[in-house]
Amino acid sequence: MNHLQIKNLNAEIEGKQILKDFCLDIKEGEIHVIMGPNGTGKSTLSKIIMGNPTYTVTNGTITYKEQNILSLSPDQRSHLGIFLGMQLPNEIEGVTGADFLRTALHEKEGDSFNLMRFIKRVDEISMQLKMDKNMIHRSINQGFSGGEKKKNEILQMYLLEPSFVMLDEIDSGLDVDSLKIVGENIMKYYHEKKPAILIITHYQRLLDYIKPDFVHIIKEGTIIKTGDASLVKEIEKNGFDLQDSESTVKEEV
Numbered sequence: 001m002n003h004l005q006i007k008n009l010n011a012e013i014e015g016k017q018i019l020k021d022f023c024l025d026i027k028e029g030e031i032h033v034i035m036g037p038n039g040t041g042k043s044t045l046s047k048i049i050m051g052n053p054t055y056t057v058t059n060g061t062i063t064y065k066e067q068n069i070l071s072l073s074p075d076q077r078s079h080l081g082i083f084l085g086m087q088l089p090n091e092i093e094g095v096t097g098a099d100f101l102r103t104a105l106h107e108k109e110g111d112s113f114n115l116m117r118f119i120k121r122v123d124e125i126s127m128q129l130k131m132d133k134n135m136i137h138r139s140i141n142q143g144f145s146g147g148e149k150k151k152n153e154i155l156q157m158y159l160l161e162p163s164f165v166m167l168d169e170i171d172s173g174l175d176v177d178s179l180k181i182v183g184e185n186i187m188k189y190y191h192e193k194k195p196a197i198l199i200i201t202h203y204q205r206l207l208d209y210i211k212p213d214f215v216h217i218i219k220e221g222t223i224i225k226t227g228d229a230s231l232v233k234e235i236e237k238n239g240f241d242l243q244d245s246e247s248t249v250k251e252e253v
């Protein structure tokens with residue numbers, strides 16, 4: 001069962017506690033959204049799930065497919081099917097997108113890797129994402145616009161076929177057309193592969209395309225409220241200050 005369970009996760013960087021008793025349960029086929037103000041630990045959470053060694057987990061557990069993943073390296077986690085589309089994708093000089101993806105897929109698929117199939121898939125997905133086909137032959141993310149970097153993360157997702165997808169602020173830096181393409185392609189992938197998805201955002205606009213099962217609000221490193229998609233509307237109207245929002249909602253009723 002592709003089930004991610006986070007229990008009482010506490011994590012710090014340079015002695016500063018970022019996540020506090022953080023708990024989250026994401027089952028196969030569920031779409032979860034985490035929203036919250038800047039600096040509350042959203043990116044930290046995604047990087048810890050992926051295995052970024054900069055952060056220290058001081059307490060708690062993360063399991064995926066019934067394995068404790070905290071002891072696994074990032075590439076082992078990737079092999080288990082975990083994927084992170086980053087808020088600020090790295091630029092890598094001298095390594096082309098094609099080199100990177102071919103190597104990653106070759107490692108994942110072993111002897112069954114097929115170069116012709118890979119090239120065909122890259123062409124198909126680039127077209128689907130309305131990306132310039134030649135971009136894959138440039139150094140990763142170098143000179144890419146914000147929108148191109150984000151589409152490139154989605155391209156990687158399609159090729160690596162993860163069973164648990166995290167997308168951190170995938171909507172930032174996107175114009176309305178790219179937002180639509182990215183949003184629709186996330187849902188297309190969802191319908192094809194039925195992964196578990198965790199979307200991190202602080203805008204509601206991506207949710208015009210993506211219909212979450214659960215919406216969580218994070219504040220100071222912990223989830224303070226969970227609801228369904230209607231919580232997004234509440235946040236849109238009243239911001240993240242829930243005490244205010246609750247009283248406002250009552251007044252309107």
Ligand SMILES: Nc1ncnc2c1ncn2[C@@H]1O[C@H](COP(=O)(O)OP(=O)(O)O)[C@@H](O)[C@H]1O
Nearest residue numbers: 013014018037038039040041042043044045054
């Ligand atoms: N590499 C780092 N070094 C020092 N502090 C960091 C680092 N990464 C994150 N932090 C701090 O952790 C807190 C949470 O950051 P982050 O997870 O990026 O927030 P969010 O994604 O919710 O905006 C912030 O106060 C940030 O300054």
Ligand SMILES: [Mg+2]
Nearest residue numbers: 042043087169
């Ligand atoms: Mg962030």
